[in-house]
Amino acid sequence: SQQGEEDPQALSIQEGENATMNCSYKTSINNLQWYRQNSGRGLVHLILIRSNEREKHSGRLRVTLDTSKKSSSLLITASRAADTASYFCATASSYGNNRLAFGKGNQVVVIP
């Protein structure tokens, strides 16, 4: 089964800077989603991009999708200390049941 893989694994930035994370996957997808997980909490859905979309925005989040390269990126602009969390990409396969496959996560630390 396919699985999203985030890169880089860990990122430490100053407040106000932008944070960029990448995700790669292996097979055909219907959509790709990004989730955030704060320490000790469950994952929270951030944004979904469909396979026929190339870019999507939501507040300070910008997601791109390149299906030819099977990759996606998540950009958080003007980061805040509250953005400190782990970020996961998840892919919904276009084969069969459409259930999500999660990557291993990307730890982001925003230093005030």
Place this chain on the structure above:
Amino acid sequence: DAGVIQSPRHEVTEMGQEVTLRCKPISGHNSLFWYRQTMMRGLELLIYFNNNVPIDDSGMPEDRFSAKMPNASFSTLKIQPSEPRDSAVYFCASGQQGADEKLFFGSGTQLSVL
């Protein structure tokens, strides 16, 4: 809506004991997922239900693990007997099945098997 509710929040038990984790999905959602999260293996899908019916339990590690969903508002994950390697955070998530299904996660149960 209160979101996905899991209980207990923390569970500490001794090896060999039975452990039951509980989940109440968001009202109106028709799919429910159980995940396990560890540092080593990340987030693993154990089993998922659609309309209360188990669809895929291929992620359940062993026969010691079982899950039920007797109705649309309740699900359990049972481990019997428990082992130290079962120590992890167990998440329940629910969603509305469809092409753009998004999952809503509970706060998880931190399980420690001594």
